[in-house]
Amino acid sequence: MTAEAGVDRPLRVALLSYKGNPFCGGQGVYVRHLSRELARLGHRIEVIGAQPYPVLDEGVTLTELPSLDLYRQPDPFRTPKRDEYRDWVDVLEVATMWTGGFPEPLTFSLRARRELAARRAEFDVVHDNQTLGYGLLGIERLGLPLVTTIHHPITVDRRLDLAAAADRRRRFSVRRWYGFTRMQKRVARRLPTVLTVSGASRREIVEDFAVPADRVHVVPIGADARVFHPDPATPKVPGRIVTTSSADAPLKGLVHLIEALAKLRTEHPRAHLLVVGNRPATGPVADAMDRFGLHRAVEFRKGISDEELADLVRGAEIACVPSLYEGFSLPAAEAMASGTPLVATTGGAIPEVAGPDGETCLAVPPGDAGALAAALARLLTDEELRTRIAHAGRERVLRRFTWEQAARATAEHYRAALAERAAPAEKTARAQTPAHRRS
Structure with missing residues (x-):
């Protein structure tokens, strides 16, 4: 293991979050608590996120990477004004929404890759939180090790929504909305390190996404025991x-x-x-x-x-x-x-x-x-x-199941990803060194 992947050096982590609402769904909760605990361990964590932006604790930096926010309240599925368009990624985002698809995983991944390409020297490792967009496939070519969390394959949600669809029109709409899962399958198969939160999710990832089992590692998450704890002073409400x-x-x-x-x-x-x-x-x-x-x-x-x-x-x-x-x-x-x-x-x-x-x-x-x-x-x-x-x-x-345990285990996978990326370079360097200098 090189000094670059040394076990004692604090790491500079770019944590990607295409959706970070702390009050709706688990992704915003995951980003907030994991980033806080990683920072408490001494690592420098920068969350790069889109709307709704995550709420973060002290010690964690947020870099806003805005989308067009097409699903915001009170005007979801809105059509942006002409002066809101900035580039071709914005056009792609609107076109996908207009045709019934969900564009955010793809368009965020493209914007994130562009951001990281301009700042590649500022980070040691990139951690993606279930974006699984095509843009991620270019991140390792930037020289940045990539670790990805998949909480569970969204194909599970797709199956359940299709089963609940009342008619053919609704089933067509569900299939179109979940069209991005085809991209996520393709991307997931090419990822070097996948973290997930349970054995059940690991099995689903291996089966639904065809990710090799040896690349998928279980890191359970949990509760913030400093906040969620018994308090005898809180009265129980009967029933x-x-x-x-x-x-x-x-x-x-x-x-x-x-x-x-x-x-x-x-x-x-x-x-x-x-x-x-x-x-x-x-x-x-x-x-x-x-x-x-x-x-x-x-x-x-x-x-x-x-x-x-x-x-x-x-x-x-x-x-x-x-x-x-x-x-x-x-x-x-x-x-x-x-x-x-x-x-x-x-x-x-x-x-x-x-x-x-x-x-x-x-x-x-x-x-x-x-x-x-x-x-x-x-x-x-x-x-x-x-x-x-x-x-x-x-x-x-x-x-x-505590966030501190989750952060320590996640940091171990960061270091393993760094070491794995460093190994081929070290092997090449040794091969190019004359034998009398190695002896």
């Missing part, structure tokens, strides 16, 4: 169930939790649901609340801080993760760290986080509203069980 749902998408399984709540309230009328996320005006969740008359029993909160979220989770009697699939499940880890007993499905990697049924959580099959209702009722009526599961769940998270 409250809390869940996090970043979107009204089949993947998140919120509609099944709404159906479970309707069943639960026939015997436990105080049971009610607090959803951390946006209230959908239309769609399956809104339809289910109308059908069961649950609008007054379901509350939505959005745009809250980590501290506010931790208070809400601590104040609930039960936390629930009803997802059909998760590549990891940060909400499960955060609830367990907070000392709130968990009901969770067995979708995807959730069991890797939540642990054994009856010990650290109550586990139910995904998509089964009846099983969800039964598990929630069991916890609501058994205080001793709630206490035991809550304690065991927190201990599991502290042992296995």
